[in-house]
Amino acid sequence: MPLKRALILLGPPGAGKGTQAKRIAQRCSVPHLSTGDMLREAVTKGTELGRMAGPVMARGELVPDDLIMRLIEERLKRADCSEGFVFDGFPRTLPQAEQLDRILERSGFGKPIVIDLRVNPEVLVRRLSGRWTCSVGGEIYNVHDAPPKVAGICDRDGGKLVQRPDDRPEVVKERLATYERQTKPLAEYYERRGVLDTVDAAASVEAVERELEEVLKRAERRDGHL
Ligand code: AP5
DSSP: OOOOSEEEEEOOTTSSHHHHHHHHHHHHTOOEEEHHHHHHHHHHHTOHHHHHHHHHHHHTOOOOHHHHHHHHHHHHTSGGGSSOEEEESOOOSHHHHHHHHHHHHHTTOOSOEEEEEEOOHHHHHHHHHTEEEETTTOOEEETTTBOOSSTTBOTTTOOBEEOOGGGSHHHHHHHHHHIIIIITHHHHHHHHTTOEEEEETTSOHHHHHHHHHHHHHHHHHHHSOO
16 A cells, blocks of 8 residues: 555644554555654754754653754655655644645645544543653553563564653643644644544554554545555
């Protein structure tokens, strides 16, 4: 199922964007573009971007649009983005969405597929408090619902599992408030453009995956390609 455009997964922190984006990108053989992962890498490496973004992320706020757009424009120039890509955590503000539209149009990609993963806040807090991520390959686990076979160790590559510093309860609260204020309005923006689908993301990982597949099949039937 080759993806020939941008797929955008919207949704609050903990909705399962990363979990599902990795699966879709793998199935469609396109890159998974997570601005959160890119920023965390910059923080770990101590680059100039990382030094600017780190304190903002630690507070649960959004990194300035111009830094994010520079990051995305650079990433989209790479050869693996010539066909299609899955965005996870981007765009996150109206200016980012408007600029992305212009980039996609300029590059001949046309309209994206946008899917909003909807989940209520109590579920999100439980998911984020239980998340552990592989420090090597980025595989995502959850001690409540999807634990690794051996505690603290990745099933796939044996990497050490770590918790994100912004999953502390006080930062999660701020991230959810930031989402309500700055990112939730994007659903309306894409709905007006006629490209929005929604999925009940409170269901199991496998059920959400099946629903997302259905949305993609519908888009393929409607447009003659994915
Ligand atoms: P980012 O890394 O994008 O974090 P986020 O949007 O807060 O999303 P999360 O990664 O927390 O959640 P997710 O939806 O991916 O859920 P996941 O699949 O991991 O951003 C981090 C920070 O970077 C931001 O706060 C901001 O500062 C900055 N930033 C990033 N992008 C930016 C941008 N564009 N502009 C400005 N700033 C930006 O799942 C969560 C847990 O739930 C896991 O344990 C998983 O196993 C479990 N789970 C998933 N699905 C299910 C399910 N269906 N049932 C049960 N459990 C599930």
